[in-house]
Amino acid sequence: MIEIKQLEKAFGDHQVLKGIDLNIEKSKVMVIIGPSGSGKTTLLRCMNLLEMPTKGALRVGDFQMTFGEGNVPKQKDILSLRRKSGMVFQSYNLFPHKTVLQNIMEGPVIVQRKKQEEAEARALQLLDKVGLKEKAQAYPEQLSGGQQQRVGIARAMAVNPEVLLFDEPTSALDPELVGEVLGVMKELALEGMTMVVVTHEMKFASEVADQIVLLDQGKILEQGSPDDIFNHPKEERTKSFLSRLIDPI
Amino acid sequence: MDDRSARLYHIFVESFLPLLKAGVEFTIPLTLVSFFFGLLLAFLTALVRLSPVTPLKLIARFYVWIFRGTPLIVQLFIIFFGLPSIGLTLSPFLAASIGFSLSVGAYGSEIIRAAIISIPQGQWEAAYSIGMTKNQALRRIIIPQALKVSVPPLSNSFISLIKDTSLAASITVTEMFQKAQQITARYYEPMLLYCEVAVIYLIFSTVLSSLQNRLERHFDLHSSNKGSRL
Numbered sequence: 001m002i003e004i005k006q007l008e009k010a011f012g013d014h015q016v017l018k019g020i021d022l023n024i025e026k027s028k029v030m031v032i033i034g035p036s037g038s039g040k041t042t043l044l045r046c047m048n049l050l051e052m053p054t055k056g057a058l059r060v061g062d063f064q065m066t067f068g069e070g071n072v073p074k075q076k077d078i079l080s081l082r083r084k085s086g087m088v089f090q091s092y093n094l095f096p097h098k099t100v101l102q103n104i105m106e107g108p109v110i111v112q113r114k115k116q117e118e119a120e121a122r123a124l125q126l127l128d129k130v131g132l133k134e135k136a137q138a139y140p141e142q143l144s145g146g147q148q149q150r151v152g153i154a155r156a157m158a159v160n161p162e163v164l165l166f167d168e169p170t171s172a173l174d175p176e177l178v179g180e181v182l183g184v185m186k187e188l189a190l191e192g193m194t195m196v197v198v199t200h201e202m203k204f205a206s207e208v209a210d211q212i213v214l215l216d217q218g219k220i221l222e223q224g225s226p227d228d229i230f231n232h233p234k235e236e237r238t239k240s241f242l243s244r245l246i247d248p249i
Numbered sequence: 250m251d252d253r254s255a256r257l258y259h260i261f262v263e264s265f266l267p268l269l270k271a272g273v274e275f276t277i278p279l280t281l282v283s284f285f286f287g288l289l290l291a292f293l294t295a296l297v298r299l300s301p302v303t304p305l306k307l308i309a310r311f312y313v314w315i316f317r318g319t320p321l322i323v324q325l326f327i328i329f330f331g332l333p334s335i336g337l338t339l340s341p342f343l344a345a346s347i348g349f350s351l352s353v354g355a356y357g358s359e360i361i362r363a364a365i366i367s368i369p370q371g372q373w374e375a376a377y378s379i380g381m382t383k384n385q386a387l388r389r390i391i392i393p394q395a396l397k398v399s400v401p402p403l404s405n406s407f408i409s410l411i412k413d414t415s416l417a418a419s420i421t422v423t424e425m426f427q428k429a430q431q432i433t434a435r436y437y438e439p440m441l442l443y444c445e446v447a448v449i450y451l452i453f454s455t456v457l458s459s460l461q462n463r464l465e466r467h468f469d470l471h472s473s474n475k476g477s478r479l
Contacts, residue, residue: 050374075382083380093375097393107379110389159379 001026001163001194002047007056007067009042016042018218019056024163024211027192031205034215035241040198043215044165047196048085049078060084061162083111086156090168092148094140100127100151101136107159119158126154130184146177150184157188164188166197202245206230214238257441264432264442268425268449275342275424276453279414282346284407287353294358296387299365309358316355322416324348329420345417353410360402364395397468404461408454415450425449 002024009017016039024030032040045051047060053067061084065077095103104123108114114122127133130150132143140148149169156164166185170178182204189195189208199205205212206226213223214235222229222238233239297309316324329344339347368391376386418427429446433439 048378050377079380079382082377085378087374087378089371089375089378091371093369093371095372095375095390097397106389107381110385111380155375155379 001028001061002196003057003059004047005057007043007046007058008054009039009046009051010054016218017046017053020218020220022213022220022223024194024196026194028210029189029195029197029208030211030213031209032196032198032213032215033200033202033205033241034221038215039218040215041167044167044196044198047163047165048082048087049073050087083159084161085163085165086159086161087165088149088152088156088167088169090171092140092145092152092172094148094151094155096140098139099136100132100138100140100143103140103151104155104158107155112159123154123158126157127151129157129187130154131180144177145173146180149173149181153181153184153188163194163196166195166199168198168200170199170201200245202230202242214241216241257438260432260436260438260441261445264429264445267432268428268446271423271428272425272449272453275417275422276411276414279342279345279349279417279422279424280407280411280457283349283353283414284410286346286350287357287406287410288403290350290354291357291361294354295361295365298358298362312351313355313358316351317359321348321352321413322419324352325416325420341417341420341422344420345414345422349410349413349417352413353406356406357403360399360406361395364399364402365391367398368394400461400464400468404458404464407461408458411454411457412450 002022004020004022007017007020008015020043022030032043034040042051046053046058052073055068057064057066058081059065060081063077063081063084065073065081067073094100095106098106101120101123104126105116105119108119108122109116124133124136127136130153132147132150132154135143135147135151140151143151152169153164169185170181173181178201182201185195185197185204186208197204197209209226211223212226212229214221214229216237222233222235229238230242233242294309294312297305298313300306325345325348328348329339329341332339332344372390372394373386376390381389414424415426417424418430421427423431425446429442433442436442
């Protein structure tokens with residue numbers, strides 16, 4: 001579904017991603033973990049070109065792009081690639097001037113030119129799925145963080161993406177609200193949605209992920225099944241990263 | 250009532266309607282026309298300044314630099330008294346409208362530009378993530394939020410403009426202040442007449458600024474962010 005080859009990203013002189021190769025298969029869940037500053041969010045944002053990679057190649061669905069010197073990406077290509085995916089943000093980023101329903105319908109109506117009624121029916125269906133049908137007419141500010149993030153998921157789903165990208169979707173939430181968001185994500189995973197998730201929720205990772213990637217200093221340190229990573233880590237640094245998570249002090 | 254008071258009272262009443270008439274005929278139309286075109290210009294200039302097209306950006310910056318950096322009355326004099334010498338003669342009202350529009354445009358563009366910049370980056374990213382183009386993001390997501398932010402400062406410009414139109418007196422527009430000067434010349438009661446015209450300006454700006462409250466409430470109804478809470 002997503003194929004990443006020798007992907008590099010630099011901000012000025014600062015090399016954040018140093019040659020990443022990854023394959024994400026259809027209907028699988030990949031969880032990216034790693035210490036802060038390891039480049040995991042940058043990697044995720046490269047997948048829908050919110051960050052433009054400096055080098056390498058990226059394929060999402062059937063759309064391929066290569067990056068490098070003298071290769072200025074065309075707007076048209078950026079849009080084509082971006083429209084294959086949906087994204088859920090750490091800080092939700094709902095549109096505050098639109099109702100919940102309007103937030104979800106915005107992509108289908110404005111970008112995909114769907115009919116109003118059709119988009120509304122689909123939006124209500126998605127809201128039902130995330131358990132917020134009764135909030136259709138509310139404004140984002142009237143919702144709790146967990147509710148806002150569930151709307152964020154519905155909005156990302158509404159454009160029928162081939163893959164959903166999650167950027168630390170529960171990091172801004174109060175602990176008691178994390179569960180409702182992870183619950184929705186788990187359900188999506190069970191339905192066969194292809195997902196790439198950057199998170200610190202190790203329990204979620206171990207239960208839902210098909211593949212875990214540990215990023216460190218802009219490189220893939222280790223990848224494998226949850227069992228490989230959590231129970232039989234090969235690298236010393238993986239062990240020390242995991243032990244810090246379990247016993248932070 | 251002694252003679253003096255009676256005379257003042259008489260002049261006050263006598264001049265009220267002519268002053269009001271000058272206000273309704275010139276001050277208010279001049280304000281509304283200039284604000285309308287000024288806002289259009291402000292919008293255009295703000296968008297150009299935020300666009301990636303360098304030559305246009307330079308022109309926009311140059312325009313803002315000139316019109317913010319020179320006195321309004323000098324601009325009016327150039328347009329009305331200066332342009333005829335290069336063959337462009339404008340009516341006083343038209344010259345004043347053009348001058349005020351250009352001034353509102355220059356100041357307003359900075360307000361709108363700041364409002365657009367103040368919308369969090371995450372809003373752009375969310376718009377892009379659902380596949381929007383830059384124009385769609387601007388039109389659907391960024392500008393509606395920026396407009397709301399810019400209502401209070403733009404209202405300030407509007408109220409300033411009502412009062413600034415008195416400068417049109419200096420290029421022979423018979424707006425309200427010009428009228429007050431004429432009546433003063435006849436009766437020689439400057440204290441009375443200038444206070445009287447001040448009162449009428451106050452009434453105008455009070456009425457017109459109630460539009461601001463309406464507008465703010467309008468925007469509040471269309472967004473979750475209900476203002477006025479501390």
